[in-house]
Amino acid sequence: MILDVSTSTPLQNYKILSNTITPRPIAWISSVFPNGLVNLAPFSFFAPLCVNPPIFSVCMMQKSDGSQKDSFKNILQTRKASISMCELSHLQALQDSSAELAYNVSEANAFDIPLEVLETSYPPVPQGIKVAFLCDLYDVLELGEAKSVLLEARFFYIADSIYAKDLNFLPHFVGRVGRIYKSLGAQIMLPNKDETKPKKD
């Protein structure tokens, strides 16, 4: 089957990309509303774009009413975002935080997701996160209806429990969660027992 992109619908494009480019790690993005509350939302159209400087791209589509997503508005306004890499223990909270709530209403408050501050000038992240990237807005690419937000990491956070001086810490703790893993997560995500032991310095 050959599908011609010039005739496919946005939904078909989305389904084909999201079902074929997989697994994709999820960027769990914190941003701050004008009222100071914290917005949380997951984004899977997320990729590292450049190593030096470390820049990520996140494709933010529109809300169901055609307006811009809260994350996008906040990031444009504050120029800050924290990207957390999620693990299985956060899966339900991650899924909950994808709810489309009114502007200035925090998913963290609505779903009782505890937060922690890693660095005072960046949005707080969900408590217990092991890896996060504290980012400044670098640029926004206007690609059709969607916006690809480019975020430059200014700080890397790696929890002491996985940190190793040689930086060969184990990525099995992070990422690898997404829509499809909601039901399959336990089967897909369980690493080998040996791989779950934090690496010594």
Ligand SMILES: Cc1cc2nc3c(=O)[nH]c(=O)nc-3n(C[C@H](O)[C@H](O)[C@H](O)COP(=O)(O)O)c2cc1C
């Ligand atoms: C696992 C998962 C991945 C998602 N990936 C994206 C994505 O890449 N781009 C996007 O625009 N929305 C994505 N969504 C939907 C947003 O999380 C959702 O629209 C959310 O309400 C946006 O929140 P905000 O308006 O607070 O920014 C995803 C949802 C889930 C559950």
